[in-house]
Amino acid sequence: MIPKAVIAFLFFILMLCCIPYASAAEQVLVIQIKDSITSASDDILADAIAFAEEGDYQALIITLNTPGGVVDATLNMMEQISSTDVPVIGYVYPEGTKAWSAGTLLLISTDIAAMSPFTVIGSAQPVTITTSGSEPVTDSKIVNAFVAIAQENARKHGRNETAAAQFITENLNLNPEKALEYGVIEYIASDIDNLLEQVDGSEIKGRQLNTKGADIVFYEPPLKLSFLNLISNPIISSLLLLLGVYALILGLSNPGFGGEVFGIIAISLGLIGTGFDVNIASIFLILVGVVLIVLEFQSPGFGVFGIAGLTCIVVGSILLAPTDFPRNYTPAEFQQTIILSIVSPTIVIGIFLLFVLYKIALVRHSKPKFGELIGDTAVAIESFEPGEYGYIRHKSENWKARSDDTIQKGDKVEILEKDGTVLIVKKLDEAFNSTMK
Numbered sequence: 341m342i343p344k345a346v347i348a349f350l351f352f353i354l355m356l357c358c359i360p361y362a363s364a365a366e367q368v369l370v371i372q373i374k375d376s377i378t379s380a381s382d383d384i385l386a387d388a389i390a391f392a393e394e395g396d397y398q399a400l401i402i403t404l405n406t407p408g409g410v411v412d413a414t415l416n417m418m419e420q421i422s423s424t425d426v427p428v429i430g431y432v433y434p435e436g437t438k439a440w441s442a443g444t445l446l447l448i449s450t451d452i453a454a455m456s457p458f459t460v461i462g463s464a465q466p467v468t469i470t471t472s473g474s475e476p477v478t479d480s481k482i483v484n485a486f487v488a489i490a491q492e493n494a495r496k497h498g499r500n501e502t503a504a505a506q507f508i509t510e511n512l513n514l515n516p517e518k519a520l521e522y523g524v525i526e527y528i529a530s531d532i533d534n535l536l537e538q539v540d541g542s543e544i545k546g547r548q549l550n551t552k553g554a555d556i557v558f559y560e561p562p563l564k565l566s567f568l569n570l571i572s573n574p575i576i577s578s579l580l581l582l583l584g585v586y587a588l589i590l591g592l593s594n595p596g597f598g599g600e601v602f603g604i605i606a607i608s609l610g611l612i613g614t615g616f617d618v619n620i621a622s623i624f625l626i627l628v629g630v631v632l633i634v635l636e637f638q639s640p641g642f643g644v645f646g647i648a649g650l651t652c653i654v655v656g657s658i659l660l661a662p663t664d665f666p667r668n669y670t671p672a673e674f675q676q677t678i679i680l681s682i683v684s685p686t687i688v689i690g691i692f693l694l695f696v697l698y699k700i701a702l703v704r705h706s707k708p709k710f711g712e713l714i715g716d717t718a719v720a721i722e723s724f725e726p727g728e729y730g731y732i733r734h735k736s737e738n739w740k741a742r743s744d745d746t747i748q749k750g751d752k753v754e755i756l757e758k759d760g761t762v763l764i765v766k767k768l769d770e771a772f773n774s775t776m777k
Contacts, residue, residue, distance in 0.1 A: 366554040368536060370401045376670070377409025377442050378572035379613075380565060382416035388559045392426045398551050399427040399544070401532065402450065405434070408441030408464075408670035409574075418449040418493065427451050427544035431535060432459040432516075440464065441670050444507050445486075447525075449493040451544045454527040454535055455516040461524070462513030463671045464490070483508065500524050532556055568612075577613030578682045580606045585626055585653065586689055589633050625656030650690040654683065713755050718765065720751045732765060739763045 371388040373381065385402070392400045402421075408414075421428045430450030432439045437456075439447050440463040447453050447461060455461065466477035466486065477483065487505045494504035500523040506512040516528045529535035533556075540552035561569065571577055584606030591600025632649030716734060724730030724747050732741045732753060745767040747753060753765040 366550060367395065367397050367557055368399050368401060368551055368554045369395070369397045369557050369559055370403060370532065371559040372403045372405075373443075373446070374403075374405040375407075376573055377406055377413055377417075377446070378569055378574075379410050379413050380568040380572045381409065382413040382420065384561045384565050384569060385417050385420055387561060387565060389420055389424045389426060391559060393424065397426060397557070398549055398554055399429055399539075400424075401429045401431055401535070402446070403431050403433040403532075404439040404443050404447060405432070405437040406439055406443040408443050411442065414442040414446060415489075417446060418489075421446075421449050421451075422496075425545055427542075427547065427549060429454065429535070429539065431529070431532070432456060432461060433532070435459065435530075445490055445493070448490060448497070448499060448504055451497065452527070452539055452542065453497070453499070453525040454529050454538075455519060455525055456529060456531070457516060460513055460515055461519060462507050463511055464507040465509065465511040467671065467675070494524075498523075571609050571613035573613070574678050575681045577610045578678075579610075579685065580613060581610035581626075582653070582682070582686055582689075584608075584610060585630060589630055592630075592634050622656040625652045629653035629656060654686050654690060713758060713763065716755050717768070718753050718755060718763075720747045720749055720753055723747060723749045729762070732763065734763075741765045743767065 369388065369392045371385065373385075389400060428450045429452040430447040431453075432443075432447065432455040435456050435458045438460045440461070442464075444461045444464045464486075466482065468477055486508050490504040490508060491501045493499075494501045503512060503514070503522045503524050514522065514524060516525070519525045520528055527535060527538050529538055536551040536554055536556075539549055542549045571580065584603045586603075587599045587606060588603030589599075591603055629649040629652030632645045632652065635645045635649075713734065718732040718734040718739070718741075720730060720732050720741075721738065722730050724742070726744050726746060727742065729740055729742050730747060731738050733739075734755070740761060741753070741763040743753065743765045747765070747767055752768045754768055755763050755765055757764045
């Protein structure tokens with residue numbers, strides 16, 4: 341008969357062996373998609389999926405709070421969700437947020453779709469910004485392609501195909517209650533813990549979820565991906581390009597201060613952020629603007645080149661903003677916000693440059709200050725011998741000076757010329773000095 345102590349010891353060892361397995365089996369990974377979906381978002385999701393697969397997580401939750409974003413990245417993310425063995429839960433969270441346009445397509449492509457209270461999905465009709473406002477994209481080739489993608493994902497997950505199409509063709513918007521009623525989502529959850537409790541026991545991708553009370557692990561992307569995600573934000577990347585352009589202008593106009601180096605770095609980062617996908621017309625206008633402003637700095641004029649250059653840069657910055665469909669899939673309101681966010685600082689910087697040009701014009705047309713020194717009289721405030729340096733006072737200003745004469749403290753001297761920051765002087769005759777004294 342086996343002693344009870346041995347049985348207890350073996351049971352204890354068995355429990356220790358089971359602890360790591362139970363801990364890993366009861367973890368859920370959460371990745372946050374907030375603000376715009378950028379060209380780096382699909383790389384971040386791919387890294388999170390690989391992390392979830394290697395860690396044997398129960399599920400991957402994608403929290404969505406986005407107006408939409410880059411089309412190519414969104415399509416790649418949908419493919420990644422479909423191809424992974426990890427159950428993926430889409431969750432519009434926190435309360436009061438939204439998942440519009442590309443965000444809606446992403447939600448209906450997940451294995452389980454959920455929304456928190458007071459959130460909204462929809463507004464997925466492709467739009468483009470025009471001079472008169474915004475216009476819906478009516479090209480049937482484009483619209484039908486997105487409708488087919490939305491409906492196929494809805495059908496795959498047993499969701500409402502009609503509503504999926506209406507998100508695109510009619511700009512349908514749904515709150516959580518309507519989305520649940522129409523069969524677009526499966527759950528309404530107040531928070532992540534509540535969501536995990538509701539989905540516990542569901543059969544997804546051949547496995548039964550064991551999520552009730554599971555540990556929640558928030559995914560943090562590597563530094564490289566975080567940085568790429570930051571600079572690929574359409575507002576950040578466009579502002580980097582514009583700041584680089586202005587720094588380049590100042591650097592070329594006033595070499596030696598490092599402006600041109602900063603400009604090249606900022607432009608390079610901006611181009612990386614946009615994925616090198618920029619409007620050729622905008623680049624042409626901005627380059628013309630740079631040339632005109634540099635000409636204004638380098639040659640006298642009445643500011644015509646400067647004003648024309650700034651106009652080119654402002655118009656180019658409007659075209660530079662990567663907002664239009666089919667590259668970006670966002671509502672018209674968000675596209676207009678991006679344009680305003682880019683144009684406003686451009687105008688502010690432009691006004692500053694106009695002020696600088698105005699000051700330069702004043703200097704160009706004013707009488708040289710140094711020329712006014714020549715022939716003036718000054719007083720030596722210390723003694724110095726020929727070839728030595730001493731200090732003189734001219735109109736309450738102390739200047740470094742040298743002379744071929746012996747200068748005594750208090751002597752009156754005449755300024756002959758200026759050598760850099762040093763004044764060349766000569767001693768006035770004794771009679772003059774005696775009279776002045």
